[in-house]
Amino acid sequence: MRRTSTHLAARPRPEIAASWDRSRLSGLHENAVPEIEHHPVAAEGSLVRAARPVLEQARAEFDGTPVGIVLADRGAQVLDVQFADRSAGLALSELGVVPGTRFSEEQVGTNALGTPLETKQGLLVRGPEHFLAAFRTFTCYGHPIVHPLTRRVEGVLDLCGAAGADSALFPPMARRLVRDIENRLQLRAGVAQRRLLAEFQAAARRRGRPVIVVGHGLVLATPPALDLLSPADHAAVRTCAEGTGTRSGTANHLLTLASGRVVRLRCQPVEATDGFLVDIVPEQDGQPDRPGSGRTASWPLLIVGESGSGRTTEARKAAGAAAAVLDATDVVRQGEQSWAATAAALLEDDGPAVIVEDVQLLAEPMTTLLAKLLRRTERDVVLTTTPGDHLDGVHATLVSACDSRRDLLPLRRRRHEIPQLAERALAETTGSDRVRLTSDTLHVLATQPWPGNFTELHRVIRAVAGTRSAGDIIPSDLPASHRTAPAPASPFREAEREVIVAAIEAAGGNKLQAARALGVSRSTLYNRMRALRIRL
CATH class of the missing domain: 3.30.450.40 (GAF domain)
Structure with missing residues (x-):
């Protein structure tokens, strides 16, 4: 009852x-x-x-x-x-x-x-x-x-x-x-749209200029912009523009297009409207350095990222398909002695690279043993872990034993990449191009908080792919939990959100420690988390 x-x-x-x-x-x-x-x-x-x-x-x-x-x-x-x-x-x-x-x-x-x-x-x-x-x-x-x-x-x-x-x-x-x-x-929208249209027409007079205007339900693009951008790129550009906020002045964003080409977006607010004029300027220096973009690694390699952020995928890219995998979660099932024997057998022999997953789960004695094995082994080794204070505490010896480190950004900090990632996930799921994500759907996906990172994104794509065998996937086809695009956050609220998230990550998920670090009470921290829709 x-x-x-x-x-x-x-x-x-x-x-x-x-x-x-x-x-x-x-x-x-x-x-x-x-x-x-x-x-x-x-x-x-x-x-x-x-x-x-x-x-x-x-x-x-x-x-x-x-x-x-x-x-x-x-x-x-x-x-x-x-x-x-x-x-x-x-x-x-x-x-x-x-x-x-x-x-x-x-x-x-x-x-x-x-x-x-x-x-x-x-x-x-x-x-x-x-x-x-x-x-x-x-x-x-x-x-x-x-x-x-x-x-x-x-x-x-x-x-x-x-x-x-x-x-x-x-x-x-x-x-x-x-x-x-x-x-x-x-x-008023009619007046604003006319102002946006006038701004677009003035910018488009320069032939060959890739430019887009976004605002008031209006999206205008010059032919060079249409030639340059895919549907996923359109959603990414829109996300970057809305993330600029309403402050005066031009904001710049680097964006890697679906074609692999890198462009700089110059987002300029249009006066007396809530819209933006976006100039698309191709970069001449190639793609920016990102995790998984072909960088060479020094060994051992430490990969740090939230759950679902692609740690395993990044580790396999670095270690190769033939790599052996040792998972710290197996300590619970095998017992510490058995797991330690397996680790020693792998790392003391020659062979392909070894991936050690979730080292944040290892207790201090096991951490010390693994650090010693890393210093002696001749094999290439990749460690994966979550971020947090444990990297400066109980697992500091593992961090110091690694010659290089890669920190993976969570999906919420890579919003401009979400449209391309979603299209790629859909293609991998369906195995065909008969089902498409519309630009509006890609934009809605790009605005979600994604606490589960790539794992959550792939789960949503699999769910929506099962509802259609062909045609366009529109926002109403998405699961109810991911159907509505939140309002663009103000720069102040976005900055506050990032500070709180960083504090919680640094505290290893401990909300009380994060609250102390921020100088607020735990109840105040929880209230701000609810207000900013932070789910960690």
Whole structure:
């Protein structure tokens, strides 16, 4: 039987019950104090510009009524708060509902900002239906704002008043305001598209110039760009452009195309739009040095990477197909003495290269033994391991015994390569070219967090390949867990995410140690991980 709160009716509405379940799975507790954090609000975007006149008009219409109007972006961060009655404004401010705070469902539980964004549907949340007790003094109705042209959720509008007050008019009023905002978004998008088109036409006047414009549901490319780029390349270019953010100035990215050619992308924001002009400049110095690109190794070789990041593949490339494999996970099954005897027999004889997998699992005595064998062996040896503090601690002797080291970047830090990797995985899975990933699908794949790295990517490709024998694979064909492209992160949030991930990796996955290194509490670290969708 489903457990319910004493604050809810015996039979809560299905949408509220489902949201409470998700809130509990996020580690939240009903009586906890909301840990609401404030972050700088990005420069005004198209949503704020379109919504502000609508919100100001609504505030005038609600004059003297204790109703608050809250606008949030697609990440549930509050962008604007309007109120016609001072008491409503004070009540919202006391709860932390001010520009810059974030109210995602995973951070504060069921609420009329985060939950409608989670479900993509309008939702009335009566006072006791809020997950956290602190919010139960309010009744709110939130409705997603969908861009009429791109069909992408841009944000959410929330009308809120005192719990117990008549809220019957909240849904129709909110829907009317959302409709007005969406109409203004469409009008402004038309202006922005014309500006992007003008910028593209000006750039394209120089014959032979590979250039692309991306923004507002619009993608324009010159013939030289079309000749240069494959569908996977288009998705990679789009990912690089969106990852640039909205800051002024030109950003540069190196990209290796599906053809193997290396190009430099010069991404320039187009003024008064959310779009970019991307110049594609071929590099003259050949491909950049990357793991697996034919580099020679000094032996022994240490390969460091997260689970699923391709450690085994990289090791086999370096050691060759005839290499013998010794796996540290077998210590549990064989026992330390048996495993040690096998390792000694392999490394004390002549023969092809040897790969020792997952050395992070070895205890200190076994680590010491393996380090001695490495110093004496005549064979080429490759060690694979996860990153973390253990490389400077219990396994430091193995690190010092290796003459060279390769650190593999996780997939989330190689987003521009994901489209090509996905196409390659699909070709290997199907063995034919009858099934294709569309550019939109490749873009969605490139925006996923991929905590399981290449292993997770190949699993998703295998799953989607089984649904079609021919034709195009579109975003709706992807598994539900990988179907939606997250909103491009702000440079600030992306930097924060990378700092937290690096701290956790350096702590070997120990969240408490990572929190201490960052100078925050463990609960604050977990809240930021939920907010930034970090799953490690």
